[in-house]
Amino acid sequence: MTLDGPEARDHIAGLDPWGLRRIEQLLSGLEGVDAIKLVPDGRGGIEEIHVLSSSGLGAKQIVRNIESALMAEFSVEIDHRKISVAQVQKPDIPRAEVVEVPAAEPQAAAGEGRREVLLDTFGIERSGGQAVCRVALKRGESEYVGEAEGPDYATVRLEVAASAVLRALESAHDSRVRFVISDVSSTQVAGQPLVIVLVRAFAGRSSTTLPGVSRVHDSLEEAAILACLDATNRWVGASR
Secondary structure, three states: OEOOOHHHHHHHHOOOOOOOHHHHHHHHOOOOOOEEEEEEOOOOOEEEEEEEEOOOOOHHHHHHHHHHHHHHHHOOEOOHHHEEEEEOOOOOOOHHHOOOOOOOOOOOOOOOOOOOOEEEEEEEEEEOOEEEEEEEEEEOOEEEEEEEEEEOOHHHHHHHHHHHHHHHHHHHOOOOEEEEEEEEEEEEEOOEEEEEEEEEEEEOOEEEEEEEEEEOOOOHHHHHHHHHHHHHHHHHHHOO
16 A cells, blocks of 8 residues: 555545554654654645654665554555655764853752753844844843844744854853754644754854754744753763
8 A cells, every 4th residue: 555545545534533643653753753744635645754864874774664563554566755854963063163052040940950041031123024023042140132033923933943053152252152053943843843953053153053952832933932942951961
């Protein structure tokens, strides 16, 4: 059975009332899969499968694992060309080139460690087809503000919110570090709504890609902000 035929689409769509949810839950538990996004074709089938991985497992092996899992669990065969794997490296910047940031106060929850920079407030203004996001971050008693603007579309607002965080973070680092958004998207893993970001950090002559993720609680834009902080705070913390 293949995903390109109507019988396969009917088979997948009939797995449960939530359509492809069971497939997503299965694949998110595979080795090497940090996050996964299924793109439906609008007819009950899958158009694309996108995977984010930071493990040492090769992309071809991850694709084979996905193919095997679909066949074993659902008797469904998928064209490997529909599966794309984005692999990111864990932060690995020489200590001498990392900008040191004084630690913030420990968080109340045990086991969460310390966060270098915390979200204080944020707001989004939507007018004339444009969205402007302003973010205020705190590091101890210091406050840093960033702002970004873009077209008022749902997907673009995620990038606008994330970019506002990065502008504030650059201020917190006295512009000795530059950050650029490589990608930001919303997805679901095991039924949980998430926002995933990839941030490119430049410090001196070194650069690295920083993955961050946050659950969606109040809004996608807030989750994009927290995902950026997750990426950058873990980078600075890991470099100590």
